[in-house]
């Protein structure tokens with residue numbers, strides 16, 4: 184079975200990371216190596232976003248616009264600051280923001296817009312930026328799923344760009360985030376606030392990396408069978424097991440957990456990953472995706488996959504019978520999923536008309552296909568042909 188997503192770290196890098204985590208390092212040196220004057224290294228994107236909201240200190244009840252498909256925690260952090268999340272619908276297979284709807288959802292209380300670049304797409308957001316800037320809205324670019332090169336620091340016209348190196352993200356360092364903040368005042372306030380946090384202990388990192396190795400072993404083709412077997416033994420689905428193994432923070436005391444300074448080991452792991460990452464990995468992902476686009480003839484059906492710069496962290500495929508197709512692909516050795524850990528940002532309770540039904544529909548009909556570098560172009564063609572076979576079977580059922 185080709186599992187839906189492989190951890191983006193090789194065995195050699197895992198060994199080196201484990202080595203780093205076993206040797207104590209100097210904190211100042213590590214901070215110097217990975218830090219830069221225009222960025223803040225944080226425990227996670229969620230920690231960085233929480234720091235940003237503390238630094239900006241918007242009045243209670245201010246509205247924060249969000250790309251309607253987002254991580255639930257990102258929305259809950261705003262709620263914890265007594266702010267009101269407002270969803271903005273998205274369109275197309277690159278999940279770009281619906282600008283007309285964005286304009287309609289801005290009110291005098293709107294203070295911030297959080298745009299997520301989803302699944303590896305790097306959206307052109309210039310018109311959104313111009314529109315928001317004119318209204319004094321703070322623009323946050325969530326690039327947690329879109330990192331593709333250490334030299335990319337985000338769109339310079341936004342106010343903040345957030346990158347995550349969490350377990351399932353590209354170039355994982357088992358955690359950590361880099362937040363580029365354009366205003367030196369805001370960045371300094373965030374630095375000051377963070378410096379009062381307790382420092383996360385480096386102590387747990389060797390274990391964390393061993394867990395990562397286990398997950399990596401399970402996500403190989405042979406390991407997956409063992410993993411599914413273990414799931415059956417425990418009475419848990421693969422989705423459930425994966426979710427609990429890759430979850431960074433638990434729900435209890437969530438804010439306390441994210442409000443820590445990154446451990447020295449984490450800083451060193453981040454530095455190691457960013458300086459040694461082989462960008463060929465992403466090149467292969469893109470080639471695989473293009474093979475699939477060609478096999479499925481998607482150039483006209485999902486044109487955004489080619490017109491929007493994309494690193495294909497996941498491959499979003501739009502289809503009409505997602506559950507049936509998932510079952511068919513699993514039967515044939517390809518594990519894929521819908522939704523994952525993302526959620527639809529709910530409409531504020533006093534404005535139910537802002538619910539994004541169209542986005543929910545789009546998302547419900549999106550299947551995330553595996554396309555990582557360990558797969559070959561022949562594997563991609565095989566998966567594509569299986570989908571074509573499924574489509575011709577469902578469009579022309581036997582006996583008609």
Ligand SMILES: *Cc1c(COP(=O)(O)O)cnc(C)c1O
Pocket residue numbers: 226227228229230253254257299325327328346347348349352359360431
């Ligand atoms: C993973 C992710 C985050 C959170 O990143 P952490 O570093 O794990 O806090 C935020 N937004 C999106 C879109 C993500 O995919």
